[in-house]
Amino acid sequence: MSTAASNFSIQTRDVNLWYGDFQALKNVSVNINQGEVTALIGPSGCGKTTLLRCFNRINERYGNVKTTGEIRILGKNAYDPDVSLIELRKAVGMVFQRPNPLPISVYENVVFGLRVHSARSSLKKSLLDEAVEKSLQEVSLWDDLKDRLHVRATTLQLEQQQKLCIARLLPLKPEVILMDEPCSALDVEATLAVEDLMLALAGTYTILIVTHNMAQARRVSRECAFMLLGEVVEVNRTQDLFLTPRDSRTADYIEGRYG
């Protein structure tokens, strides 16, 4: 049991979440494998984003959110009172639907996390330079951008912006990267490029991606969870979930009956 547990980056047990009186998550218990891409699918409004945003506790920005249950990230319950949000968010990075780089240089975007988390004196220029090169290498932007590190990040193409938003997580050495429909603002080619990137990053990081696009889930994920009305209906190997769904609601969804 304990050896198995160590292969999960995220384990949730009986997570319930309310926005005011509205219950958005119902008894969610899922395990997310370490070092793999896991996809979260389901119709609009079923709670995918909500679940994802529990994992770095950014849901708490809204005052009216109440969460119960247990969410273990790397074995530690993220909702324990002694958890530091800052440390949690260093370990669990997040990529958003629309690329949201800051309107500062590419370079400063990448080192934003380091600057926030380290004392100014410990940040030597050589260290920052190295972090920038390494992170941009990892998302295969280095060759494109190495001569343009000081242009404003918001002037890049959307695909580059989204990759940059992934790159800026990496200097913090996150364990998990959460992605909420990361390709929905991108065209087909850019989508495929970002998917390639996800697959390349998968061994090193645990990636959890919310997507509306079932073909995308099949292309990138090893495991897939299907959600409906705040519940996780089924979790399975992606190919099995799509070929031989165990639950009739899953079958209805992947055949397009919920739209």
Added chain:
Amino acid sequence: MDEAGNPGRETHQKEPLAAFSGGGNLGDQVFRVLTAFFAALAVLVLAAMALQMFRAALPSLKQFGWKFLSSTDWDPVLDSYGALPYIFGTVASSILALLVALPVALGTAIYLAELAPLWVRRPLGILVELLAAIPSVIYGLWGIFVMSPWLRDSVQPLLQKIFGWTPFFKGVPRGFGMMAGCLVLAIMILPTIASVSRDVLLAVPNSIREGALALGATRWEMVRKAVLPCAKNGILGAVILGLGRALGETMAVTMVIGNRPDISWSLFSPGHSLASVIANEYAEASGDLYLSALTELGLILFGVTLLLNILARVLIWRVARGPAGARN
């Protein structure tokens, strides 16, 4: 394959469509012409005013040329006029007011947009906006009866005791003077800067905030390193709007600034401003050249405020459009 059916269906549809669009077009056209007319009217009034002022200022412009800007004379008996003390008074009081108001206004805006609990935001925001709506004569009265005596009896003596060795706090503490003028101005422009800055901050997309928070930034780091850089240009616009208001403010300044065309380093000494000298002397200006010189002061003020406002609008508009280059 629908060859045969199509023409019939088309004529069937065309009639109501044509009727609809015809009516719409007429209404649209009337509406467009009317609104265009009103818009043009505003521009025309502005242009006519500028032209009229220019014509009225012509004698003074001819007589003094550029020297008008650098001369400190203001002598109706000798008919010799110069604008420098007034320009100095206006610019110095406005900039000082800005320096005082900006940190407070920015703090207010950040609190209202980012930190305050939701139930505080609306009432407090409305209160700040109300402050901007108080007529300036009321600020002036408050300046005369409350602030000036307080400055004279408590603040200025204290400042003189501590900083008396600098050139800024020399002379007799009178209450009225540059310091009172710029403090009243600061209070008056504070709500403008605060409420416009708050709107600019609120226009920064939420994903910028969440992006920073998700990287482990604290709320303060989020504001300072992510939100403010996005809002920078818009806040600059708010500042310039505030500055424009300070430059043109007449009543409250006239009531407390002391109305003497001195140029002095000391904040205790009385001063004057473009707007207040016009308001004070217009009624009794007898000679033609005197009137013309006053009008030229107005022209200077008009030009400066117009330019600043245009600049402010452009900056705010660029933020509302989103971070530069975000469009693809």
